[in-house]
Every structure is written in structure tokens, then in C-alpha cells.
Amino acid sequence: MSFKPLSLLVPMLLMACSTGYQQPVGREEAPPPPRVDDVPNVDACGARPVQDRIGRAFSDLLREAIADESGAERVRVLRPGDAATMDHRPDRLNIHLDENDVIARIECG
Known part of the structure; x- marks a missing residue:
């Protein structure tokens, strides 16, 4: 019995062509990210x-003026290296200072 590689190649090519080209799946545009104004209690501390x-x-x-x-x-002042509880309190105002006692960030939590 003689083996002909070409006899295997033709059916494989036909099978490959029979699957056809599939269109890429259409994708919906991603929704916009949430705005800070849309998040409840984002500014509960003012x-x-x-x-x-x-x-x-x-x-x-x-x-005192910020409060x-x-x-x-509730107002909490945090300096670099200060120990702080990790509980999140939306009504608490956190004033973060840098190493020179300059206000770096003010946020709720």
C-alpha cells in the first residue's frame, strides 16, 4: 500500500475552508465610569x-476653620507615620499632612 501525503492534504484544506469566515463579535461601547457626584455619601463630611x-x-x-x-x-488630622484606624466613616473629615505639616489631601473617611 502506497501512502500519498497529498491525499491527506486535500481533505484537510477542504475542511478548513468549510468552516468559513466568522465575523468578529460586535462589542457594545463600555459604559462611562461613575462620576463622583453619582456615588452616595461621597461628601458626607463636607x-x-x-x-x-x-x-x-x-x-x-x-x-477649626475647616471643621x-x-x-x-469629626475631624482627624493624619501626619506621615501616624497610626490610624482603618474603619471608614463617611461623616469623618480626614486632613492628611505631609512631612512639613502642609495639607496634602482632605477627604471623607
Whole structure:
């Protein structure tokens, strides 16, 4: 019995052609990312109106002014290396300072 490689090649080519070309699956456009305004309790501590204090040198007087303007019942000042609880409290205003006691970030939590 003689073996002819070409006799195997022709059926394989025919099988490959019979599957046909498939169109790529259409994809829907991804939904837009959520906006900060859409997230509930994102500003429960009043951080939004006091963002202009970022970059200022921190003082107790400035802390009181931030607390008054934000309306936050709880204010926490965090310096680099400070131990802090990891519980998230949307109504607590966190004032993050850098190593020079300059306000780096103000956020709820």
C-alpha cells in the first residue's frame, strides 16, 4: 500500500475552508465610569468646599476653620507615620499632612 501525503492534504484544506469566515463579535461601547457626584455619601463630611486649603501650612486655627466650613462632626488630622484606624466613616473629615505639616489631601473617611 502506497501512502500519498497529498491525499491527506486535500481533505484537510477542504475542511478548513468549510468552516468559513466568522465575523468578529460586535462589542457594545463600555459604559462611562461613575462620576463622583453619582456615588452616595461621597461628601458626607463636607470635604468638597474645603479643598482650597490643600497646600496651606496646617495650624489649629486652620483646623477649626475647616471643621466649621465643612460641617464635619469629626475631624482627624493624619501626619506621615501616624497610626490610624482603618474603619471608614463617611461623616469623618480626614486632613492628611505631609512631612512639613502642609495639607496634602482632605477627604471623607
